[in-house]
Amino acid sequence: MAELRALIFDVDGTLADTEGQGHLPAFNQAFAEAGLGWYWSAELYRELLAVAGGKERMLHYIRHHLPPERRPPDAEALVTRLHAAKNRIYEQALQSGRIALRSGVARLLEEARRGGVLLAIATTSVRSNVVALLRSTLGPEAESWFAVMATADEVQEKKPSPRVYEYVLEHLSCPPEGCLVLEDSENGLRAARAAALETLICVNAFTRNGDYSEALLVVDRLGEPEQPARLLGGRRRDCFDTARPWVDLVLLRCLLS
Ligand code: XBP
Ligand code: MG
Numbered sequence: 001m002a003e004l005r006a007l008i009f010d011v012d013g014t015l016a017d018t019e020g021q022g023h024l025p026a027f028n029q030a031f032a033e034a035g036l037g038w039y040w041s042a043e044l045y046r047e048l049l050a051v052a053g054g055k056e057r058m059l060h061y062i063r064h065h066l067p068p069e070r071r072p073p074d075a076e077a078l079v080t081r082l083h084a085a086k087n088r089i090y091e092q093a094l095q096s097g098r099i100a101l102r103s104g105v106a107r108l109l110e111e112a113r114r115g116g117v118l119l120a121i122a123t124t125s126v127r128s129n130v131v132a133l134l135r136s137t138l139g140p141e142a143e144s145w146f147a148v149m150a151t152a153d154e155v156q157e158k159k160p161s162p163r164v165y166e167y168v169l170e171h172l173s174c175p176p177e178g179c180l181v182l183e184d185s186e187n188g189l190r191a192a193r194a195a196a197l198e199t200l201i202c203v204n205a206f207t208r209n210g211d212y213s214e215a216l217l218v219v220d221r222l223g224e225p226e227q228p229a230r231l232l233g234g235r236r237r238d239c240f241d242t243a244r245p246w247v248d249l250v251l252l253r254c255l256l257s
Pocket of ligand 2 (some may be wrong): 185
């Protein structure tokens with residue numbers, strides 16, 4: 001039985017529904033501003049999310065979804081410009097308060113801080129996006145709540161590579177058995193498992209059909225007493241108490257036991 005020492009949070013799709021409410025509309029606005037005539041529907045985006053990283057996703061789209069005659073000649077340079085524009089639009093959306101944390105996230109972060117459980121971030125997104133989300137939802141001090149923040153600025157290899165999780169483990173004074181990862185996607189689960197980390201999956205509209213058989217628990221939200229979580233599966237679903245249907249430290253400690 002391992003003692004719960006740290007929670008490692010993914011960002012996009014886990015802390016907030018940033019993909020559907022933030023990144024996707026920002027990608028489309030950047031495409032429109034550049035006069036490209038590209039448009040990503042929610043259905044296409046669900047498929048494109050298999051490619052982690054905004055730049056990588058756009059390059060994949062150019063190579064696999066555009067006919068050869070519509071592929072831009074200098075794709076890498078175009079993608080670099082589009083990514084900067086997308087992130088500017090995304091951060092404006094955050095600053096205007098249009099994106100909220102998912103149900104139960106703020107409560108669980110506060111519980112962990114009170115309970116002396118370390119917090120960390122492991123994301124393939126860039127640091128400025130993460131900081132903008134934390135500040136707009138949790139306040140100007142929120143960055144300091146996290147002992148380690150591993151983002152695309154620190155680790156270039158994208159999930160499902162385990163590198164971002166290995167980086168967190170290298171910088172967090174805590175053995176992998178004492179850490180629990182919170183993720184929303186198959187790529188995230190594969191990355192965490194490849195770093196020998198146990199994982200709770202909290203699905204969203206884009207990720208609910210993934211294969212999460214390796215997860216300890218699969219729920220549709222972390223939830224609150226007044227906004228219950230639904231149990232969807234997991235190797236340790238025996239820990240989920242239907243009389244207390246939300247994710248708290250009691251449940252997370254049970255998962256590692
Ligand atoms: C997040 C991503 C990111 C975001 C966009 O994955 O794949 O690419 O969609 O952010 P995860 P950037 O939640 O697994 O970290 O444009 O900054 O890449
Ligand atoms: Mg995610």
